[in-house]
Amino acid sequence: MLFGRRKPGYTTTVDAAADPEQVILDLQKAEMAAKKKPKAEVFDIDAASETARRLKETGSIFDGSAAKTGEDVIAAVERETDALAAKQAGAQPAPAQTSTPDDAEKPQLLDFLAAAPEAEGDPYADQPTVTAPELPELTPAQELAGYIRSRSAAALVTPHALLVSEVENADELLTQMPADPQCTDIVSRTGTKDTYYYSSANMSDNYAMIAQLIEDRDLCVMVAEMVRFNARVYPSATPLRYFRRSPYDLTQEAIEQTWQAMQGRPEYADIEELTNNQNERFLFSTKHLTRRYAKAISDVDEWTD
Template identity: 30%
Template sequence: METQSAEAPNYKQQAEELHAALGAALENIRSQSCDSALVTPERWNATGMAPAWMDVEAFTDAVRDALAKFHASSSEHDCGATSGAEQIEPTNEAEAATETSSDEEEAIPASASSEQPASLDEALAALPAIPCADICVLEGKSTTYFYSNAYMTDAYANWAFLAQEDDKVQTFVSVVREDSRVYPRPMVYRSLLNPPFRMTEDEVLQCWQTVQETGKFPDIESCEASNGDVYFFSTDYLSPRYAQSLAEYESVERLANP
């Protein structure tokens, strides 16, 4: 006679534990975004946020799956909302609810509610999707970064991502181009001394020297205001003459005529 192993996993319980952990992880991402910080799986490992029976890599995969599940369910809801409404016939709501409830009770065996799911995925599928429309993912060279765009702008997240990846030259070039393209304005060297970059003046100078020596970034140029402030800009978006005038205004004329 076969008996069920005492060590057989309780998928329903595991799913509930994982669902709660995922909710906590997403809230932690939002909290860290409020503090201008990206979240990596290493944080979940250090804080013991993942369930005890799941390693951090599997938990990270579960976070990804939760994001995909939410977006998929949101898309299905949006696509079906109009057509579903068109097909509904006016009914007596109380009568319909009573009839549906009665039919379901007859159709579902009494033992169904106590049956164990066949797998963790099946148990998770029975739980509601966790709201996470604001959670974004950035893929690094060796790890993954998460943030909430409800509390951190995409631009700042990208800058923080570049700083975390520690590719100073690419960070330098990306920020210079971003300032020239979006605002548009040349970037004063002091910008990279602030969070999230926290470069030193020597590091900024080294980035500029590398840009000049490699010749890989021919659009990146520099100009100097009359007070000595050094600016960098991209000729893809700003002409040298216009960048010079903007630098002079920002460092000298604006301060002289408040």
């Protein structure tokens, strides 16, 4: 048996023929060496009592003082054991302080919540449902105006013939629009083939003019009007390639055929052609530009600063 905990590879057995005093000294040295280890070992009183009991059975005593006082081995071992346990208890580190003096002064969350006054009413109660005000019912004229607006937003004018074919009493509804404050944005343009309606809130007047010319499908009128418009407003000559772009989307062949059809007709006598210094062809209106000026603004500068 060990005097203390049994260690792997360390075993001491008390022999009857061994010197009892030497045995006790060896056990005390082992205990002292165990105390010097980083982690203190727990003193095993049962193992010590067992060792003392065997010594008593052999008639051995610890030392001469024990024999003189008549103290038996068990009592001596218990006394030594108590002294060693008390010494080990004193060597144990004090338990870590888990609280500070200020902890008592800090409010606890649960106590704070329990002491808080109850809120009046339920803050999570369902809010009353607010019903959106009902929109006034549209009149037939306003509904027709909405249809024209939707087409204008899609870059389309609305021919009068289309309205008559799709809407009952279309003419009557169109006459009601000017007096209706909800329909003041609906205006019209008169072309060579029909009258066209559009929303001035969704389409500019200039674009409406272009859309009307395209809807009329008279290419000669369309080309002449756009050449005159560019010469008057900007002023500038109009390159022939201009009509190949959106929203005209004419082919080069269609442009050439249209220009040939315009020549020799008196209503297009003011439309003339010129070629700039880059050999690009332009059309201009003599009503608004002289040939010299049209040529000057069409040429590309060949010099830089």
